[in-house]
Amino acid sequence: MLNDKPHRRFNILTGEWVLVSPHRTKRPWQGKKDVKSTLENKTYDETCYLCPTNTRASGDTNPDYNGTYSFTNDFAALMPELPVEKYQNGLLQGQTESGICKVICFSPNHGLTLPLMSVEQITQVVQLWKKEFLELGAKEGINYVQIFENKGAIMGCSNPHPHGQIWSQSSIPEEVLKKQTSQRNYWSTHSKSLLKDYLEQELELDERILLSNDHFVALVPYWAVWPYEAMIVPRKHYQDISQLNVEEEIAFAAIIKELTTLYDNLFETSFPYSSGIHQRPTDGGSHDEWHFHMSFYPPLLRSAEVKKFMVGYEMFANPQRDITAEAAAENLRKLSRVHYSLR
Amino acid sequence: MLNDKPHRRFNILTGEWVLVSPHRTKRPWQGKKDVKSTLENKTYDETCYLCPTNTRASGDTNPDYNGTYSFTNDFAALMPELPVEKYQNGLLQGQTESGICKVICFSPNHGLTLPLMSVEQITQVVQLWKKEFLELGAKEGINYVQIFENKGAIMGCSNPHPHGQIWSQSSIPEEVLKKQTSQRNYWSTHSKSLLKDYLEQELELDERILLSNDHFVALVPYWAVWPYEAMIVPRKHYQDISQLNVEEEIAFAAIIKELTTLYDNLFETSFPYSSGIHQRPTDGGSHDEWHFHMSFYPPLLRSAEVKKFMVGYEMFANPQRDITAEAAAENLRKLSRVHYSLR
Numbered sequence: 150m151l152n153d154k155p156h157r158r159f160n161i162l163t164g165e166w167v168l169v170s171p172h173r174t175k176r177p178w179q180g181k182k183d184v185k186s187t188l189e190n191k192t193y194d195e196t197c198y199l200c201p202t203n204t205r206a207s208g209d210t211n212p213d214y215n216g217t218y219s220f221t222n223d224f225a226a227l228m229p230e231l232p233v234e235k236y237q238n239g240l241l242q243g244q245t246e247s248g249i250c251k252v253i254c255f256s257p258n259h260g261l262t263l264p265l266m267s268v269e270q271i272t273q274v275v276q277l278w279k280k281e282f283l284e285l286g287a288k289e290g291i292n293y294v295q296i297f298e299n300k301g302a303i304m305g306c307s308n309p310h311p312h313g314q315i316w317s318q319s320s321i322p323e324e325v326l327k328k329q330t331s332q333r334n335y336w337s338t339h340s341k342s343l344l345k346d347y348l349e350q351e352l353e354l355d356e357r358i359l360l361s362n363d364h365f366v367a368l369v370p371y372w373a374v375w376p377y378e379a380m381i382v383p384r385k386h387y388q389d390i391s392q393l394n395v396e397e398e399i400a401f402a403a404i405i406k407e408l409t410t411l412y413d414n415l416f417e418t419s420f421p422y423s424s425g426i427h428q429r430p431t432d433g434g435s436h437d438e439w440h441f442h443m444s445f446y447p448p449l450l451r452s453a454e455v456k457k458f459m460v461g462y463e464m465f466a467n468p469q470r471d472i473t474a475e476a477a478a479e480n481l482r483k484l485s486r487v488h489y490s491l492r
Numbered sequence: 493m494l495n496d497k498p499h500r501r502f503n504i505l506t507g508e509w510v511l512v513s514p515h516r517t518k519r520p521w522q523g524k525k526d527v528k529s530t531l532e533n534k535t536y537d538e539t540c541y542l543c544p545t546n547t548r549a550s551g552d553t554n555p556d557y558n559g560t561y562s563f564t565n566d567f568a569a570l571m572p573e574l575p576v577e578k579y580q581n582g583l584l585q586g587q588t589e590s591g592i593c594k595v596i597c598f599s600p601n602h603g604l605t606l607p608l609m610s611v612e613q614i615t616q617v618v619q620l621w622k623k624e625f626l627e628l629g630a631k632e633g634i635n636y637v638q639i640f641e642n643k644g645a646i647m648g649c650s651n652p653h654p655h656g657q658i659w660s661q662s663s664i665p666e667e668v669l670k671k672q673t674s675q676r677n678y679w680s681t682h683s684k685s686l687l688k689d690y691l692e693q694e695l696e697l698d699e700r701i702l703l704s705n706d707h708f709v710a711l712v713p714y715w716a717v718w719p720y721e722a723m724i725v726p727r728k729h730y731q732d733i734s735q736l737n738v739e740e741e742i743a744f745a746a747i748i749k750e751l752t753t754l755y756d757n758l759f760e761t762s763f764p765y766s767s768g769i770h771q772r773p774t775d776g777g778s779h780d781e782w783h784f785h786m787s788f789y790p791p792l793l794r795s796a797e798v799k800k801f802m803v804g805y806e807m808f809a810n811p812q813r814d815i816t817a818e819a820a821a822e823n824l825r826k827l828s829r830v831h832y833s834l835r
């Protein structure tokens with residue numbers, strides 16, 4: 150298993166290697182500490198642009214919503230229906246990019262986070278993701294829909310109100326293309342889903358599995374880059390979230406709640422992460438190769454204050470991690486399933 | 493030039509696209525602020541493990557060095573001469589990785605940084621990089637030598653003493669392989685250096701050039717990802733830094749000093765960044781395609797306290813930037829060449 154020596158592991162989805170240095174966390178840490186992120190206790194904040202009935206920068210007022218609420222980002226990085234314009238000048242090459250950016254409020258309650266929401270409430274979020282995926286993906290010129298969440302100030306999130314984002318656009322992003330290529334190669338050789346086969350192997354080995362229910366499994370992938378990276382994979386070979394039936398939506402919500410609860414319990418903090426769902430492009434292709442999944446990239450490594458820095462070596466050479474995926478899985482698996490703030 | 497609309501730009505070195513959203517910095521920032529990094533004023537710190545005559549965690553004592561000093565990292569992520577061991581189990585694939593990690597002290601003076609060092613002092617650093625590149629690269633099983641610096645606490649640097657690192661290893665890292673593929677393709681089609689041709693085009697356009705001297709040019713690449721990303725490119729088609737003669741070493745040192753001075757002057761702060769030199773692998777191949785260059789990836793965007801967060805969308809989809817490369821170049825170019833602390 151190579152686990153006691155520096156080694157590389159291959160990511161079957163992106164086709165890239167990660168460097169693992171299991172002995173490295175022994176070094177003392179004298180570097181930067183971040184502020185521990187705590188839970189909010191207000192249920193309503195009058196200065197929050199996501200709370201119900203408040204007015205946003207655009208001048209629009211949020212409705213007095215229950216459950217979930219979505220709207221077009223007031224400071225969108227992409228704009229809809231730009232005419233295609235190409236720029237080519239010698240070795241310089243550019244192109245306009247159209248898209249739609251939305252904000253997805255998970256709850257009217259300013260103080261909640263996913264692990265503290267009920268399975269019913271999270272199911273409403275899943276249903277909104279499905280709806281947005283279908284609606285945005287059906288639009289002319291929207292060929293990919295990226296659903297994601299930045300949680301915590303350390304992850305660039307400027308508002309603690311529970312929310313995520315969707316950026317949908319005409320091009321298929323780089324990271325999605327990499328995963329598509331690997332899945333397509335496997336599909337065309339084996340007529341089987343790469344991720345389904347991987348999931349079966351992981352279930353048999355049972356070394357990196359965190360949680361499971363009838364429809365979903367949460368695990369630390371063998372090739373994880375971030376210290377406590379995890380992936381939620383549906384047992385069925387679904388290309389996108391719109392294929393989930395109601396029972397499966399609930400199972401998805403339940404495992405999201407359980408995984409984020411383990412995360413919060415690890416360092417007894419509101420655990421920061423970026424999460425995202427990778428699924429088939431909405432470019433009209435059939436995309437049998439795609440097996441949708443949701444990944445979590447949390448930066449914390451040693452404590453609620455000390456994160457893993459992906460800097461010099463990682464930027465210029467190769468992603469590198471300090472603890473093995475197996476050690477991370479073990480640390481998470483042994484934690485209580487009850488949120489620390491409720492004990 | 494597409495500059496007023498969201499667009500994508502192609503990186504001819506990595507073969508990847510970056511999303512540019514020029515209008516996006518207009519949004520108000522309510523998120524995380526980092527602590528402004530200030531210059532150190534001690535020339536010697538008795539608790540610093542890099543200062544001359546101090547004892548390190550390993551028990552070794554640093555010599556009373558003048559100029560530069562290098563040693564093997566006491567907490568190295570890689571270990572030398574590991575026997576090659578492969579692990580293959582179904583879809584899991586791993587392999588031991590050998591390597592040598594070194595720490596490079598730029599100066600005995602705890603309070604200096606590159607922009608505050610003299611050209612002569614920086615030339616000594618360049619000469620040490622050359623020496624290490626040749627010595628490490630000549631070792632059996634060392635096929636790539638990554639020279640880099642993490643500067644500032646925000647970049648995971650745990651000690652302000654001016655220093656960089658070298659991680660050298662048996663595999664060629666992912667980021668290097670990407671650049672090698674593009675350069676090799678261009679070389680085999682045109683029998684010319686991709687970067688030399690690009691440099692000529694940039695010099696002619698003169699929109700993104702920051703600095704130049706007889707032997708080097710510093711510019712913001714057309715496809716820059718980080719807000720104030722810059723690249724130092726030699727005018728000659730050199731595969732690696734060992735080819736520099738003394739005059740060229742001095743010119744390299746001079747442009748490093750000038751670029752890092754512009755950086756510090758931008759927000760009147762000790763500007764954080766990770767920098768790295770990409771050059772030919774030391775795997776015995778001829779590597780005519782390689783044109784060495786040094787890149788700087790600084791995170792600050794709006795001020796000394798507010799950085800660009802590469803999070804959800806960037807991790808799951810595509811790198812994204814808020815100001816154009818041209819605007820960044822203009823902001824840097826108009827700054828004084830004299831360091832703000834000396835005015």
Ligand SMILES: O=P(O)(O)O[C@H]1O[C@H](CO)[C@@H](O)[C@H](O)[C@H]1O
Pocket residue numbers: 457458459460461462463469642647648649650
């Ligand atoms: O070796 P250092 O300076 O302690 O560590 C720093 O640089 C390394 C190489 O980029 C990273 O892996 C670490 O996360 C970072 O904290």
Ligand SMILES: O=P(O)(O)O[C@H]1O[C@H](CO)[C@@H](O)[C@H](O)[C@H]1O
Pocket residue numbers: 299304305306307800801802803804805806812
């Ligand atoms: O849109 P927000 O939440 O203000 O912005 C945050 O998420 C975006 C998408 O990952 C990033 O581009 C920004 O750097 C980050 O601060």
